Amino acid sequence: MTHDTRGMMEPIKVGLLGFGTVGSGTFNVLRRNQEEISRRAGRGIEITRVAVRNPAKAQQVLGDALGTVALTSDFAAVVDDPSLDIIAEMIGGTDIARELVLRAIHNGKHVVTANKALLAVHGTEIFEAARVKGVMVAFEAAVAGGIPIIKALREGLTANRIQYIAGIINGTTNFILSEMRERGLDFATALADAQRLGYAEADPTFDVEGIDAAHKATIMAAIAFGVPVQFERAYVEGITRLDALDIRYAEELGYRIKLLGIARRTTQGIELRVHPTLIPAKRLIANVQGAMNAVLVYGDAVGATLYYGKGAGAEPTASAVVADLVDVTRLHTADPNNRVPHLAFQPDRLATTPILPIDEVTSSYYLRLRVADQTGVLADITRILAALGISIDALLQKESEVVDASQAGETDIILITHETLEKNINTAISRIEALSTVRSGVTRLRMEALN
Amino acid sequence: MTHDTRGMMEPIKVGLLGFGTVGSGTFNVLRRNQEEISRRAGRGIEITRVAVRNPAKAQQVLGDALGTVALTSDFAAVVDDPSLDIIAEMIGGTDIARELVLRAIHNGKHVVTANKALLAVHGTEIFEAARVKGVMVAFEAAVAGGIPIIKALREGLTANRIQYIAGIINGTTNFILSEMRERGLDFATALADAQRLGYAEADPTFDVEGIDAAHKATIMAAIAFGVPVQFERAYVEGITRLDALDIRYAEELGYRIKLLGIARRTTQGIELRVHPTLIPAKRLIANVQGAMNAVLVYGDAVGATLYYGKGAGAEPTASAVVADLVDVTRLHTADPNNRVPHLAFQPDRLATTPILPIDEVTSSYYLRLRVADQTGVLADITRILAALGISIDALLQKESEVVDASQAGETDIILITHETLEKNINTAISRIEALSTVRSGVTRLRMEALN
Numbered sequence: 073m074t075h076d077t078r079g080m081m082e083p084i085k086v087g088l089l090g091f092g093t094v095g096s097g098t099f100n101v102l103r104r105n106q107e108e109i110s111r112r113a114g115r116g117i118e119i120t121r122v123a124v125r126n127p128a129k130a131q132q133v134l135g136d137a138l139g140t141v142a143l144t145s146d147f148a149a150v151v152d153d154p155s156l157d158i159i160a161e162m163i164g165g166t167d168i169a170r171e172l173v174l175r176a177i178h179n180g181k182h183v184v185t186a187n188k189a190l191l192a193v194h195g196t197e198i199f200e201a202a203r204v205k206g207v208m209v210a211f212e213a214a215v216a217g218g219i220p221i222i223k224a225l226r227e228g229l230t231a232n233r234i235q236y237i238a239g240i241i242n243g244t245t246n247f248i249l250s251e252m253r254e255r256g257l258d259f260a261t262a263l264a265d266a267q268r269l270g271y272a273e274a275d276p277t278f279d280v281e282g283i284d285a286a287h288k289a290t291i292m293a294a295i296a297f298g299v300p301v302q303f304e305r306a307y308v309e310g311i312t313r314l315d316a317l318d319i320r321y322a323e324e325l326g327y328r329i330k331l332l333g334i335a336r337r338t339t340q341g342i343e344l345r346v347h348p349t350l351i352p353a354k355r356l357i358a359n360v361q362g363a364m365n366a367v368l369v370y371g372d373a374v375g376a377t378l379y380y381g382k383g384a385g386a387e388p389t390a391s392a393v394v395a396d397l398v399d400v401t402r403l404h405t406a407d408p409n410n411r412v413p414h415l416a417f418q419p420d421r422l423a424t425t426p427i428l429p430i431d432e433v434t435s436s437y438y439l440r441l442r443v444a445d446q447t448g449v450l451a452d453i454t455r456i457l458a459a460l461g462i463s464i465d466a467l468l469q470k471e472s473e474v475v476d477a478s479q480a481g482e483t484d485i486i487l488i489t490h491e492t493l494e495k496n497i498n499t500a501i502s503r504i505e506a507l508s509t510v511r512s513g514v515t516r517l518r519m520e521a522l523n
Numbered sequence: 524m525t526h527d528t529r530g531m532m533e534p535i536k537v538g539l540l541g542f543g544t545v546g547s548g549t550f551n552v553l554r555r556n557q558e559e560i561s562r563r564a565g566r567g568i569e570i571t572r573v574a575v576r577n578p579a580k581a582q583q584v585l586g587d588a589l590g591t592v593a594l595t596s597d598f599a600a601v602v603d604d605p606s607l608d609i610i611a612e613m614i615g616g617t618d619i620a621r622e623l624v625l626r627a628i629h630n631g632k633h634v635v636t637a638n639k640a641l642l643a644v645h646g647t648e649i650f651e652a653a654r655v656k657g658v659m660v661a662f663e664a665a666v667a668g669g670i671p672i673i674k675a676l677r678e679g680l681t682a683n684r685i686q687y688i689a690g691i692i693n694g695t696t697n698f699i700l701s702e703m704r705e706r707g708l709d710f711a712t713a714l715a716d717a718q719r720l721g722y723a724e725a726d727p728t729f730d731v732e733g734i735d736a737a738h739k740a741t742i743m744a745a746i747a748f749g750v751p752v753q754f755e756r757a758y759v760e761g762i763t764r765l766d767a768l769d770i771r772y773a774e775e776l777g778y779r780i781k782l783l784g785i786a787r788r789t790t791q792g793i794e795l796r797v798h799p800t801l802i803p804a805k806r807l808i809a810n811v812q813g814a815m816n817a818v819l820v821y822g823d824a825v826g827a828t829l830y831y832g833k834g835a836g837a838e839p840t841a842s843a844v845v846a847d848l849v850d851v852t853r854l855h856t857a858d859p860n861n862r863v864p865h866l867a868f869q870p871d872r873l874a875t876t877p878i879l880p881i882d883e884v885t886s887s888y889y890l891r892l893r894v895a896d897q898t899g900v901l902a903d904i905t906r907i908l909a910a911l912g913i914s915i916d917a918l919l920q921k922e923s924e925v926v927d928a929s930q931a932g933e934t935d936i937i938l939i940t941h942e943t944l945e946k947n948i949n950t951a952i953s954r955i956e957a958l959s960t961v962r963s964g965v966t967r968l969r970m971e972a973l974n
Contacts, residue, residue, distance in 0.1 A: 218825035220679025228671025246634030374669035377832035394682030406857035
């Protein structure tokens with residue numbers, strides 16, 4: 073550890089675990105901008121050891137920087153190296169990463185990580201271990217890549233009672249949704265395009281099923297509301313079943329469909345959910361296109377604020393990792409009790425506010441269904457909704473695209489409801505689907521006004 | 524000073540100078556959210572003394588909180604009060620505010636201020652005094668109100684070599700420009716509307732002449748590029764001479780006109796300028812409407828990031844002031860050498876990179892002029908531009924709005940040039956205006972692609 077030799081301003085020493093996209097990006101940014109970074113941090117920041125599964129491959133990436141770094145395939149050796157002040161975990165996953173991070177903390181090292189899954193699932197254990205050892209775990213890169221949203225939430229908006237967060241926090245799905253809308257593609261085609269262009273992985277499950285966004289929303293909810301990370305309570309719905317037709321109808325009604333990570337405070341508890349969401353097309357966040365990320369945060373004092381940028385990629389993510397390295401360099405000599413708390417609130421002052429089950433969430437809804445083209449159908453539907461206290465905000469009737477002769481004389485009905493509890497809309501949908509004049513299941517999408 | 528009694532977690536004590544919009548907003552936010560704020564900060568934050576010119580008036584605002592606060596009209600007494608840890612300067616202006624801030628620093632107190640003029644003009648003196656005394660001067664509220672842009676630039680983007688900043692950082696002018704565009708108003712009418720609605724002051728000079736935006740751009744440039752604050756070198760041009768006609772023509776060409784504060788790094792030096800600017804309508808920042816603020820920051824690692832929110836008003840500004848109070852509370856026990864430097868870079872590592880005079884700035888330009896409707900005119904103009912190495916990107920010819928018979932047979936020509944030095948465009952304009960076929964002065968506006 074070098075932090076008792078400050079007078080000499082020896083560089084702070086970092087061990088890197090993993091040398092993939094983010095690891096090598098971090099190495100490159102730190103090296104390219106080292107003069108500027110040391111002018112900011114007050115001392116140099118050097119990656120002196122890198123653990124990587126295949127050192128031979130990493131040697132090529134390092135090029136002429138090879139001489140400055142000790143490469144190894146022994147991850148534990150880096151975590152245990154007494155010459156290192158900070159361990160930057162860039163492996164991903166929740167098993168080996170968890171072990172190595174806990175071991176680094178146990179060894180008294182500060183940790184910087186981009187691993188949202190690790191923190192969303194094992195955050196409570198990791199932050200407690202860090203508290204006990206008086207070290208920092210910094211994770212700006214875990215949410216929205218290079219956008220300093222963790223810092224904004226945790227430090228920039230401390231005056232506020234946060235009301236809600238709504239974020240486009242997965243670039244893959246935003247790219248796919250943008251392609252579906254702009255080019256009229258269906259999900260499978262847009263996904264294949266995204267894969268071809270490198271915006272989606274070969275196995276896109278984590279992205280398209282909303283899991284990645286839910287990890288990030290879980291972390292933001294904890295910081296915004298002062299509750300522990302509780303990924304297991306998040307409601308997660310991806311975009312795989314989204315129909316191009318609904319994107320078109322939404323557009324006609326003045327909405328865009330985005331995969332949002334939402335965390336909202338209500339009088340009953342906290343809503344924590346990821347799902348495709350209709351939002352008014354005129355909102356700034358509705359115009360976030362392609363693989364870009366944006367997070368809307370509403371605080372009682374500041375009102376709505378928005379943070380926009382690249383949410384993934386080697387250098388945008390490295391931007392956040394290096395910012396954390398600078399933060400740790402600046403703060404590691406400070407009294408641990410007076411540093412910024414990991415989850416924004418002091419660990420002994422977290423709240424027990426419950427995360428609400430999805431049934432208890434309040435939303436307005438977009439409903440689409442196919443009905444027989446005969447009188448009385450609409451009256452039946454509105455009666456079902458009225459009986460459950462659900463009022464209708466807008467209604468659109470569309471001649472159905474006839475696929476075969478049996479569908480002649482059918483109409484698409486699109487309804488937009490006012491706010492109601494999710495369990496009420498579910499009951500309504502069951503009843504509507506039981507009507508003999510209703511010829512399809514009811515497609516249901518949630519909406520957010522984002523006022 | 525209470526910071527050696529941390530074990531008891533006694534509240535940190537704040538003295539407020541001024542109790543106008545921002546001062547009373549700060550008091551109200553701190554009081555309303557005190558429980559949540561102390562859970563974040565690790566201890567309470569209390570305003571115990573307020574200096575105000577008219578204590579009787581302040582008493583009414585305080586209402587039932589009156590008992591917790593000592594009111595005085597003696598500002599120096601608050602600055603000298605040994606029971607206070609932090610002085611929050613909410614007076615504004617550069618004379619008395621400067622004296623009181625320096626006196627507070629001299630007394631070993633940390634300072635929080637929303638005063639952009641003070642820092643843009645006297646920042647070097649103030650930050651040096653703070654360095655000598657080992658105290659913090661926090662000023663998040665000085666730029667873009669509640670948007671945590673100072674924190675983003677100073678801490679969130681430390682990995683980056685910042686290339687440019689372009690900000691809508693004055694709500695009054697953005698409101699006026701939005702009204703001019705949306706409702707086709709001229710400047711005087713839109714200004715009168717803004718004054719009636721409370722978006723512009725009775726004397727709007729600081730806002731509409733761009734001075735307020737230049738103060739903020741000056742501060743951001745210092746933080747982004749590691750140079751001292753140099754307001755006197757900023758180029759400042761407001762919106763008072765902006766013609767509604769140019770807003771319309773810009774729209775036709777796919778651009779919006781915004782008053783931007785621009786700070787850009789070039790190989791020659793730093794550009795620091797405020798002026799009406801044409802930007803592509805499809806950029807997210809072009810869609811920032813009304814009195815909202817937004818700052819676009821381009822870093823070499825992160826790419827483009829955008830920060831959006833309310834740039835003024837009691838509570839949005841208070842949001843930033845209170846965030847600074849929390850920051851100071853968290854960091855005031857840390858070794859002063861290891862805190863975040865006031866201007867992002869260590870004070871002994873600031874650069875001497877020059878601020879370029881406006882003649883040396885590179886930009887593309889929008890030019891509008893009225894010409895006689897005869898052959899050869901356009902050839903003369905393009906010859907003048909070509910001789911100066913200025914190439915044309917787009918050209919629009921418009922039948923002139925004929926005001927009187929003498930203008931019959933005249934045409935408006937709108938040119939968009941590629942990038943060139945400002946001094947070249949000035950030479951071109953002089954030569955064009957000397958042509959006998961040119962019947963008006965040349966209206967010249969700068970453009971930014973914001974890629």
